[in-house]
Amino acid sequence: MSDAQVPRSRAILLTHVLPDPQGVGLMRRGWRWACELAATHALDIVLVTRHAETPVPRTPLPGRLHVVHCTGPALAPRALADWFEPDAGAAAALAALPGPAPGRVLVFRFYMHDLAAHLPAAWRAVAEMDCDDWESATRRSLAGLALRHGRWRAAAQGLLQARRYAQLERQLLPAYRTVHLSAFEDAARVARLPGMREVRASPNRLVPDPGPDLPPPPKDGRTLLFVGALFYPPNEDALLWFARAVLPRLRRRVPDVQVVAAGRAEASLRQQLAAHGIAYAHEPADLRPLYAQATAVIAPVRGGGGTKLKVLEAWQYGRPVVATSHAARGLAVEPGRHLLVADRADRFARHCAALLNDPVLAERLAREAGRLLHAEYCLASPSSLSCPAPE
Numbered sequence: 001m002s003d004a005q006v007p008r009s010r011a012i013l014l015t016h017v018l019p020d021p022q023g024v025g026l027m028r029r030g031w032r033w034a035c036e037l038a039a040t041h042a043l044d045i046v047l048v049t050r051h052a053e054t055p056v057p058r059t060p061l062p063g064r065l066h067v068v069h070c071t072g073p074a075l076a077p078r079a080l081a082d083w084f085e086p087d088a089g090a091a092a093a094l095a096a097l098p099g100p101a102p103g104r105v106l107v108f109r110f111y112m113h114d115l116a117a118h119l120p121a122a123w124r125a126v127a128e129m130d131c132d133d134w135e136s137a138t139r140r141s142l143a144g145l146a147l148r149h150g151r152w153r154a155a156a157q158g159l160l161q162a163r164r165y166a167q168l169e170r171q172l173l174p175a176y177r178t179v180h181l182s183a184f185e186d187a188a189r190v191a192r193l194p195g196m197r198e199v200r201a202s203p204n205r206l207v208p209d210p211g212p213d214l215p216p217p218p219k220d221g222r223t224l225l226f227v228g229a230l231f232y233p234p235n236e237d238a239l240l241w242f243a244r245a246v247l248p249r250l251r252r253r254v255p256d257v258q259v260v261a262a263g264r265a266e267a268s269l270r271q272q273l274a275a276h277g278i279a280y281a282h283e284p285a286d287l288r289p290l291y292a293q294a295t296a297v298i299a300p301v302r303g304g305g306g307t308k309l310k311v312l313e314a315w316q317y318g319r320p321v322v323a324t325s326h327a328a329r330g331l332a333v334e335p336g337r338h339l340l341v342a343d344r345a346d347r348f349a350r351h352c353a354a355l356l357n358d359p360v361l362a363e364r365l366a367r368e369a370g371r372l373l374h375a376e377y378c379l380a381s382p383s384s385l386s387c388p389a390p391e
Helices: 025-038 088-095 110-116 135-148 152-175 184-190 233-253 267-275 288-293 309-316 345-357 359-376
Strands: 010-015 042-049 064-069 104-108 127-132 178-181 198-201 223-228 258-263 279-282 296-299 321-323
Touching: 010 025, 010 110, 025 042, 025 104, 025 127, 042 088, 064 088, 088 110, 104 110, 110 127, 110 152, 127 152, 135 152, 135 233, 178 184, 184 198, 223 233, 223 288, 223 309, 233 258, 233 267, 233 345, 258 288, 267 279, 296 309, 296 345, 309 321, 309 359, 321 345, 345 359
Parallel strands: 010 042, 010 104, 042 064, 104 127, 127 178, 178 198, 223 258, 223 296, 258 279, 296 321
Antiparallel strands: none
């Protein structure tokens, strides 16, 4: 029997989001795992949802899709934000999944643990957990952002959530053969929890854009671009800090600077952006025109977890980045070579001005960042993608 005829072992991806290479961050992270598992295994993607409809993938999936619907009350309700609470039907459907025992089971995100606990014992023995973010640390970070804005109740709730998540992490994560986190800083800390077996830093990766490369930024361009889910507190905080603290300093250096924020923002944030002279693009279907007009991309993020796809995406489109140290966390970067890093408003403004006024510097940063992106953070999809009908 030739190598091509040897049956491949099976892998299971247990997820609550449909993998999508062009979706929001969670979907892209799910796609990263779907492609990695499908490269070496026959993949079954088990999507567990509380929506009545069966979703239709926008991109052919690299495996067979099984959809499990939760329609009844939760088996064991937990007072945890974002925790997925399965019902008896979903648990029974998982326990009865057909097929041979898999060689790998990837549980996508920590809050799916209560569902993974209902997998057959042989499957649990090979189960891996992709936390993506270190959830308790992310909750502490979000609480810190709430404190900065005087949202005392939200801060207290965030700290309580962080404590509850930390307790569960110590209790449940040691049961997994391997635990994955996107940022190497988080992986190093989680590895020190009692009883942990293997902890890996498994960074985010992007699928290369199949379209043609963008041309260089417009000559004498003065446009900075921010892309993100603007309803997410860390992105809202990033834009407001930039608007209030950085932009006035930047305008003294570059009076004709233009700033564009792209994403989905609530009305109150849109009003604040307009008051500061920041243009807003509402959920653009195609980001390429915005990147084409941008001289540089800003990532003034001061909280949240994991690694920031917005930095990788800017590199993918050939644009240099000014980021905070938090936005650059988890990435194997050299400040001054791959991007410019600043945490103080005046220094952030000076870095933005440097990129707007020095096209040689901007081109060098974009070139070096592109090399790093293709060496470390690009995802090669399996050569044969198929999307059998969901079961």
